[in-house]
Amino acid sequence: VAGPCAVESEQQALDVARHVHAAGASLYRGGAFKPRTSPYSFQGLGEEGLKILARVRQETGLPIVTEVLDTDTAELVAEYADCLQIGARNMQNFSLLKKVGRLRKPVLLKRAMSATIEEFLLSAEYILSEGNYEVILCERGVRTFANHTRNTLDLSVIPYVKRISHLPIVVDPSHGTGKRMKVLPMSRAAVAAGSDGLLIEVHDHPELALSDGPQALLPEMFVQLMKEVRLLAPVVGRTA
Amino acid sequence: VAGPCAVESEQQALDVARHVHAAGASLYRGGAFKPRTSPYSFQGLGEEGLKILARVRQETGLPIVTEVLDTDTAELVAEYADCLQIGARNMQNFSLLKKVGRLRKPVLLKRAMSATIEEFLLSAEYILSEGNYEVILCERGVRTFANHTRNTLDLSVIPYVKRISHLPIVVDPSHGTGKRMKVLPMSRAAVAAGSDGLLIEVHDHPELALSDGPQALLPEMFVQLMKEVRLLAPVVGRTA
Amino acid sequence: VAGPCAVESEQQALDVARHVHAAGASLYRGGAFKPRTSPYSFQGLGEEGLKILARVRQETGLPIVTEVLDTDTAELVAEYADCLQIGARNMQNFSLLKKVGRLRKPVLLKRAMSATIEEFLLSAEYILSEGNYEVILCERGVRTFANHTRNTLDLSVIPYVKRISHLPIVVDPSHGTGKRMKVLPMSRAAVAAGSDGLLIEVHDHPELALSDGPQALLPEMFVQLMKEVRLLAPVVGRTA
Amino acid sequence: VAGPCAVESEQQALDVARHVHAAGASLYRGGAFKPRTSPYSFQGLGEEGLKILARVRQETGLPIVTEVLDTDTAELVAEYADCLQIGARNMQNFSLLKKVGRLRKPVLLKRAMSATIEEFLLSAEYILSEGNYEVILCERGVRTFANHTRNTLDLSVIPYVKRISHLPIVVDPSHGTGKRMKVLPMSRAAVAAGSDGLLIEVHDHPELALSDGPQALLPEMFVQLMKEVRLLAPVVGRTA
Numbered sequence: 001v002a003g004p005c006a007v008e009s010e011q012q013a014l015d016v017a018r019h020v021h022a023a024g025a026s027l028y029r030g031g032a033f034k035p036r037t038s039p040y041s042f043q044g045l046g047e048e049g050l051k052i053l054a055r056v057r058q059e060t061g062l063p064i065v066t067e068v069l070d071t072d073t074a075e076l077v078a079e080y081a082d083c084l085q086i087g088a089r090n091m092q093n094f095s096l097l098k099k100v101g102r103l104r105k106p107v108l109l110k111r112a113m114s115a116t117i118e119e120f121l122l123s124a125e126y127i128l129s130e131g132n133y134e135v136i137l138c139e140r141g142v143r144t145f146a147n148h149t150r151n152t153l154d155l156s157v158i159p160y161v162k163r164i165s166h167l168p169i170v171v172d173p174s175h176g177t178g179k180r181m182k183v184l185p186m187s188r189a190a191v192a193a194g195s196d197g198l199l200i201e202v203h204d205h206p207e208l209a210l211s212d213g214p215q216a217l218l219p220e221m222f223v224q225l226m227k228e229v230r231l232l233a234p235v236v237g238r239t240a
Numbered sequence: 241v242a243g244p245c246a247v248e249s250e251q252q253a254l255d256v257a258r259h260v261h262a263a264g265a266s267l268y269r270g271g272a273f274k275p276r277t278s279p280y281s282f283q284g285l286g287e288e289g290l291k292i293l294a295r296v297r298q299e300t301g302l303p304i305v306t307e308v309l310d311t312d313t314a315e316l317v318a319e320y321a322d323c324l325q326i327g328a329r330n331m332q333n334f335s336l337l338k339k340v341g342r343l344r345k346p347v348l349l350k351r352a353m354s355a356t357i358e359e360f361l362l363s364a365e366y367i368l369s370e371g372n373y374e375v376i377l378c379e380r381g382v383r384t385f386a387n388h389t390r391n392t393l394d395l396s397v398i399p400y401v402k403r404i405s406h407l408p409i410v411v412d413p414s415h416g417t418g419k420r421m422k423v424l425p426m427s428r429a430a431v432a433a434g435s436d437g438l439l440i441e442v443h444d445h446p447e448l449a450l451s452d453g454p455q456a457l458l459p460e461m462f463v464q465l466m467k468e469v470r471l472l473a474p475v476v477g478r479t480a
Numbered sequence: 481v482a483g484p485c486a487v488e489s490e491q492q493a494l495d496v497a498r499h500v501h502a503a504g505a506s507l508y509r510g511g512a513f514k515p516r517t518s519p520y521s522f523q524g525l526g527e528e529g530l531k532i533l534a535r536v537r538q539e540t541g542l543p544i545v546t547e548v549l550d551t552d553t554a555e556l557v558a559e560y561a562d563c564l565q566i567g568a569r570n571m572q573n574f575s576l577l578k579k580v581g582r583l584r585k586p587v588l589l590k591r592a593m594s595a596t597i598e599e600f601l602l603s604a605e606y607i608l609s610e611g612n613y614e615v616i617l618c619e620r621g622v623r624t625f626a627n628h629t630r631n632t633l634d635l636s637v638i639p640y641v642k643r644i645s646h647l648p649i650v651v652d653p654s655h656g657t658g659k660r661m662k663v664l665p666m667s668r669a670a671v672a673a674g675s676d677g678l679l680i681e682v683h684d685h686p687e688l689a690l691s692d693g694p695q696a697l698l699p700e701m702f703v704q705l706m707k708e709v710r711l712l713a714p715v716v717g718r719t720a
Numbered sequence: 721v722a723g724p725c726a727v728e729s730e731q732q733a734l735d736v737a738r739h740v741h742a743a744g745a746s747l748y749r750g751g752a753f754k755p756r757t758s759p760y761s762f763q764g765l766g767e768e769g770l771k772i773l774a775r776v777r778q779e780t781g782l783p784i785v786t787e788v789l790d791t792d793t794a795e796l797v798a799e800y801a802d803c804l805q806i807g808a809r810n811m812q813n814f815s816l817l818k819k820v821g822r823l824r825k826p827v828l829l830k831r832a833m834s835a836t837i838e839e840f841l842l843s844a845e846y847i848l849s850e851g852n853y854e855v856i857l858c859e860r861g862v863r864t865f866a867n868h869t870r871n872t873l874d875l876s877v878i879p880y881v882k883r884i885s886h887l888p889i890v891v892d893p894s895h896g897t898g899k900r901m902k903v904l905p906m907s908r909a910a911v912a913a914g915s916d917g918l919l920i921e922v923h924d925h926p927e928l929a930l931s932d933g934p935q936a937l938l939p940e941m942f943v944q945l946m947k948e949v950r951l952l953a954p955v956v957g958r959t960a
Contacts, residue, residue: 035334036334037332037358038362039334039338039362039365070311070336071310071311072311089332089333089334090333092275092329092330094309095310095312096310098279114353116866116867116868117868119277125279129279129280142866142872143625144625144864144872144874145624145625145834145836145862146836146862146874148836148876148877149880152874153875154866154872155875155909156868156869156897160868160869177876182876182880184879185878185879185913186876188956189909189913191912192905192911192912192952193908193909228955231955232912235952236908236948354625356627382624384624384634385596385834385864385865386597386622388597388636388637388640389636392624392634393635393636394626394632395633395635395669396629396633399661399662399665399666400628400629400662422636424639426635428673428716432668432671432712433669433672434665468716471715472712472715515812515814516814517812517842517843518845519842519845519846520845550791550815550816551791551792552791569812569813569814570813572755572757572809572810573790573809573810574755574759574789574809575792598757605758605760609759609760623834
């Protein structure tokens with residue numbers, strides 16, 4: 001899974017899509033509705049962003065993952081997206097979990113910043129209990145005292161989730177570290193720990209990004225990442 | 241502000257209300273829609289609970305604070321409640337914040353379990369920026385490694401919020417500690433640190449409570465708490 | 481307990497001592513051997529500092545609390561000090577704990593930055609088990625994600641320690657918050673929560689302090705603190 | 721680096737040593753002086769343990785890493801050991817750091833449970849500034865709210881340390897997770913993230929271990945770990 005943090009324009013979205021497609025990504029991520037800490041930050045392009053994502057799929061064939069922010073727009077997002085993302089801040093937005101549980105699209109559920117594994121799995125259970133069984137868990141870093149990193153990536157959840165749950169788990173090392181130079185080594189580490197996939201932010205001009213530029217990879221770094229992951233995968237008994 | 245965690249029945253709600261009214265509480269708290277970690281836990285009585293809360297107000301004259309869980313039921317809750325509570329898990333549910341920003345009822349905004357002060361104040365800003373200026377902040381404990389307590393009550397936010405914001409701040413020592421025996425001393429500490437109020441869970445049969453029994457005070461402990469707070473208030477330059 | 485973070489000169493130590501003595505402090509704190517994160521920071525005056533502390537006691541009659549950094553200098557410090565402080569970084573320096581357990585001076589044991597209560601009490605047990613029963617616990621803030629404060633003061637340990645241990649517990653709101661403007665409200669909160677005492681940093685020229693200036697009170701702020709604590713103490717059933 | 725948490729007997733130490741030597745370990749770890757949270761727990765065999773470690777080296781040719789607990793016994797330990805370990809609880813025991821800085825043996829410095837990277841590197845600086853330049857850093861997990869693991873292994877320090885320091889860094893996934901079933905995947909993850917080595921606890925009868933049994937690998941699991949690491953190493957540009 002790769003793509004920019006936010007869809008900013010059709011040009012940007014398509015440029016990044018062609019790059020990640022060529023490098024071998026299997027899904028495209030991009031935010032149309034963005035949850036932002038401040039009400040005065042860029043909030044995403046909304047439905048216009050969804051339409052751009054649909055163009056990306058049409059052009060590249062890549063399925064689309066994008067975030068659902070609330071119950072009111074969930075159905076609209078589900079019309080365009082192939083996979084619905086629930087962000088960390090909404091992991092315990094139980095009304096939203098029930099809503100996507102009633103939609104028939106796979107759900108990518110991100111772990112909240114201070115959620116225990118039990119809370120994480122019980123949030124997944126809200127979706128499952130409505131009849132939607134396609135839930136993918138996503139570790140994206142937890143909040144600790146450590147200040148060398150935006151969040152502390154807790155890779156040790158992977159073997160634990162593997163033991164007690166049948167749900168797949170992927171890792172987001174972009175939000176999980178917040179720093180570009182850590183994304184490659186932590187992607188390798190995630191795969192080595194048994195992650196079923198990676199969620200990577202890629203931007204062709206990160207210095208101009210409207211959201212989370214410092215953690216986005218340049219397209220050529222993403223090519224390198226895919227190369228390394230392809231080498232690692234067979235060692236841990238997987239096909240890339 | 242005092243009352244049970246969840247409204248369980250009219251009898252229970254009224255019994256507790258009479259006790260806390262007699263002891264001098266100025267608002268009544270009680271959950272009709274309850275956010276629960278597990279989909280299989282008691283989820284509150286819903287609209288039935290709101291009607292019971294209306295009876296409580298009618299009988300005792302106490303204004304009602306109750307939680308708003310989602311945008312769909314926000315207007316319904318606002319019809320019954322005098323003050324709308326946004327729970328810790330929804331502190332960054334930005335759609336909900338905007339929604340209550342458009343309703344004309346005071347909002348009690350609880351700090352998320354790992355929110356920085358900046359994030360807390362920016363969530364309040366989502367409500368203010370929609371034109372609703374009656375926002376009350378509520379510290380209810382943060383998540384740390386410490387295991388002697390359910391959450392670690394971070395009272396040092398009080399002097400900081402007082403310095404950089406004009407918004408009132410209250411403390412919830414019931415959720416903030418999770419243990420009955422700590423509620424009294426931490427209530428005194430909150431008032432001494434400058435808190436503008438307290439949010440206390442009271443239950444006449446905590447051992448039978450459907451939610452958070454271990455942290456609820458017995459009515460007679462609440463009487464003692466009010467007595468101690470009345471003694472402390474003038475020392476810190478307040479009227480009780 | 482009040483005084484500067486580090487003893488810097490005889491003049492400074494005596495000036496501060498006269499101020500805090502006049503305001504009613506009952507012990508004088510000052511570091512001769514200082515544990516510093518960097519090897520290139522000011523490390524304290526060593527034995528020269530101890531001699532200055534002895535002069536302070538002679539002049540003011542105030543008993544002296546000062547830190548013991550290692551087993552090699554423990555006996556030297558014990559010759560001068562009335563109470564031996566074990567710093568947070570040494571809370572699990574078990575050889576040092578055993579050493580002060582064999583000296584016959586009261587020990588002020590500070591909680592480590594991420595110690596559970598069980599670890600804290602077991603460290604006290606290292607001292608007690610050597611036959612020294614005069615141990616005073618000291619809460620000085622724990623390390624969390626919260627960035628508005630240097631450390632998060634965990635006052636809820638007080639009722640817990642009171643319930644399960646017979647040891648007295650005091651609070652250090654200077655290190656516990658790291659910011660001067662929080663020291664007064666958090667001192668009041670500590671006393672209201674049941675603290676048996678306070679450890680306050682006072683400096684007559686904090687802007688020139690060689691260590692921890694931003695958290696030191698000016699002498700006139702300390703006078704105000706003592707006044708407020710004297711008003712609070714009887715409310716929580718104590719004599720000031 | 722592999723071996724038991726504590727040296728319990730000559731038989732146990734030699735049995736484990738033969739196993740890890742055969743599997744390809746390059747150093748042997750074993751505690752003679754053990755820092756224990758409680759004064760009533762097994763404290764290690766002391767000098768007797770050091771003599772057993774010397775026998776292990778003689779028999780297997782494996783160099784020995786063992787912990788130095790205090791300045792008093794540092795020279796004794798240095799007589800027997802090839803590499804001196806400073807435990808997490810002593811990372812800011814500055815007197816001990818200076819002492820091992822004056823001894824001429826490599827030092828393995830473990831990160832404290834809530835140390836920032838800056839503090840970690842400044843503790844290394846205490847050793848370097850005394851003239852001992854052979855310092856190996858060791859990440860062993862930090863303390864967070866997460867309760868599915870004993871400590872949260874913070875692998876993202878590896879790329880950061882690699883960028884700002886010339887010191888080698890190794891990972892201890894045994895203490896870093898506290899659970900046997902996580903040691904293999906987290907060992908792979910550490911190597912993939914760029915770790916220069918691993919510190920693994922191995923015990924032939926973990927259920928009888930006097931210290932930290934639940935995290936020790938059985939000898940056959942250690943063989944499997946070495947096999948996997950040998951496959952991974954070339955992928956990340958290393959020789960095993």
